[in-house]
Amino acid sequence: MTERIRVGVVGSKFAADFHCDAYSRIDAAEVVAVAAIDNLEGISSKYGIPKTYEDYNEMFEEENLDLVSVCAPNFLHHPVVLAASEAGIHAVCEKPLAISADQGREMVEVCGKNGTKLFYAEDWMHAPALVRTEALINEGAVGDILYIKAKEVHNGTHSPFAQNKETCGGGVFLHMGCHAVTWVLRILGKRENPVVEVTGKMTGGGDENFVHTKNTGEDFGMAMLRFRDGQFAFAESNYITLGGMDDKVEIYGTKGVIKVDLTFSSAVNCYSTDEISYSIEKADINRGWTKPAVDEFYSLGYVTEIEYFVNCVIRDEVPKYGVDGRAGLTTVEIIEACYESSELGKTVYGSWS
Ligand SMILES: NC(=O)c1ccc[n+]([C@@H]2O[C@H](COP(=O)([O-])OP(=O)(O)OC[C@H]3O[C@@H](n4cnc5c(N)ncnc54)[C@H](O)[C@@H]3O)[C@@H](O)[C@H]2O)c1
Structure with a gap:
């Protein structure tokens, strides 16, 4: 393989933008083509992508890709x-891995059978603040972990596909709660310490939602997970939070506490009587005091995750637990159990790792 790997991107909007931005910062990879059903001119001109396709299969046939996002x-x-995978191309798959565990399982199996790598783009795993947090945990800063609380919340998804349960696979708890679930799996579970019980609570979608009654999936979801070794994790996600995307993690251990603020921790404090053009993702008002992100794509982990995946391709390395297909699949399995728990109104037991 040449040093500069050939990358294709499927999709052209929100996530495609931060993937293309990340590739543009890496010498070892080049986005040679993009396939999508809209915004092809917008994304290709922004990032100088030479070829566009309306059909991703055609892109796979013609572009001799090493990797697709x-x-x-x-x-x-x-x-x-x-x-x-059938075309022999490694894949970086955005979160959640799939709309069902059955589909996720097939993805892991087929990629395994074909020998193509399946990278799960859980950006929290590479967000610099959370990488530092993991290192602190590993050096014993909090002693034995007893409890982790993690959330991603904002005021509602921009994507019409995510507002619809059929195309999203669920509501906010699958769409965004997956960040928290995968992260606690990495920190508390790895493969040795399975989640053994889940208790979920969700709004019901449509008229049973708090705010987003046009969304067919839930707009509010939370779940308590218990690991076999006794630790608890609380995962939360919702579309009812005004004021900008709020990603927070708290870790409580026998010797300490760590609190992480991924989105409101900018070193820049700005006061402006006029609206500024941008502060942080999903901020509804950008006037008065704001905390504009310095480099949001970087602090959320998008840049370093792509660099990591490109290096895995070049060095022929297996991705670490948390950004591999297995962790993506376990996450969907756990979230399905959380939905089941919410519907049944009781705790669901199993073994997920
Ligand atoms: N890691 C994160 O924090 C993060 C953030 C946002 C989105 N995402 C994920 O990225 C994915 C895309 O979300 P988004 O917010 O960019 O959605 P979006 O609605 O902004 O864009 C959807 C894209 O899919 C393309 N598309 C639709 N049908 C297609 C088809 N048949 N063939 C090719 N392309 C097609 C559209 O052209 C469009 O570019 C989702 O899985 C979402 O969960 C992840």
Whole structure:
């Protein structure tokens, strides 16, 4: 393989933008083509991408790709990853891995059978603040962990595909709660310490939602997970939070506490009587005091995750737990159990790792 790997991107909007931005910062990779059903001119001119396709299969046939970034809606992760794998192309799949555990399982199996790598783009795993947090935990800063609390919340998804349960696979708890679930799996579970019980609570979608009654999936979800070794994790996600995307993690251990603020921790404090153009993702008002992100794509982990995946391809390395297909699949399995728990109104028991 040449040093500069050939990358294709499926999708052209929100996630495709931060994937293309990340590739543009890396010498070892070049985005040679993009496939999507809209905004092809917008994304290709912004990043200087030479070829565009309306059909991702055609891109796979013609472009001799080493790697594809799957930035299409959740319901397309399964067919796109399978098509890429059959064409011998490694895939970076956006979160959540799939709209069902059955689909996720097939993706892991097919990529394994074909010998193509399946990278799960859980950016929290590479967010610099959380990488530092993991290192602190590993050096014993908090002693034995007893409890982790993690959330991603904001005021509602921009994507029409994510507002619809059929194309999203669920509501906010699958779409965004997956960040928290995968992160606690990495920190508390790895493969040795499975989640053994889950208790979930969700709004019901549609008229049973708090705010987003046009969304067919839930707009509020939370779950308590218990690990076999006794630790608890509380995962939360919702679309009812005004004021900008709020990603927070708290770790409580026998010897200490760590609190992480991924989105409101900018070193820049700005006061402006006029609206500024941008502060942080999903901020509804950008006037008065704001905390504009310094480099949001970097602090959320998008840049370093792509660099990591490109290096895995070049060095032929297996991705670490948390950004591999297995962790993506376990996350979907756990979230399905959380939905089941919410519907049944009781705790669901199992073994997920
Ligand atoms: N890691 C993160 O923090 C993060 C953030 C946002 C989105 N995402 C994920 O990225 C994925 C895309 O989300 P988004 O917010 O960019 O959605 P979006 O609605 O902004 O864009 C959807 C894209 O999919 C493309 N598309 C739709 N049907 C297609 C088809 N048949 N073939 C090719 N392309 C097709 C559209 O052209 C569009 O570019 C989702 O899986 C989402 O969960 C992850």
